[in-house]
Amino acid sequence: MSFTFNDLKQDNQAPWRAYIEHDFVCQLGDGTLEPRAFRHYLKQDYLFLIQFGRAFALAAYKSPTLADLRHAKAGLDAIIDLELGLHIDYCKQWDISEQDLAELPEARATLAYTRYVLDTGNRGDLLDMHVALAPCLVGYAEVARWLISKPSTVRGDNNPYEAWLAMYESAEFQAAAQAEVAWLNERLAEVSPTRFKQLSRIFNDATRLEIDFWDMGLNQQM
């Protein structure tokens, strides 16, 4: 028996579709999302990215080989040197200052998701950790592809969320997500059915926590 990333999705079809096709995503796509919902999401996503930086640092610690260590370092570099800077600039365009970001309390959905990933990494191995990160790393690429194919999606200046969509649609981001799928496929090919079930549980948990993150944005919950 040999497993792939697609088997993780197949095994968790209902929550995976609910995550990819969430109302928050649909409203982003057609431009009807309330700006205050998006701003709440952006602010919490800043805190999320900081915790994901820590998760990549933990992935480095959990790396048994030099190749894995380099892979984790590249992820950490991308978050710290690139994405957080881009995110801070993007927040400014939405009237959220660096000072606002520095003073933010974490919403419960942010706490739950990020600490779940860190705990999964702490108690498990590098594969557990990557499966916990997969809905984040692979899911947003699928969200972008799904939105682009959706007839009601508005592109260009008529959609205030165009820049967000364009970022996740970009060839660079899509390639990073594909590389993650390839990494997972290589490892999943070697796991037993019992181990696959454990990993599928982690994938299910992380996917549901992504749904809660969209909900948190829509409802502006703390």
Ligand SMILES: Cc1ncc(C[n+]2csc(CCO)c2C)c(N)n1
């Ligand atoms: C809640 C939430 N989930 C996923 C992402 C997407 N994302 C966050 S970090 C990262 C990889 C960075 O190298 C990706 C794709 C997000 N922004 N917010």
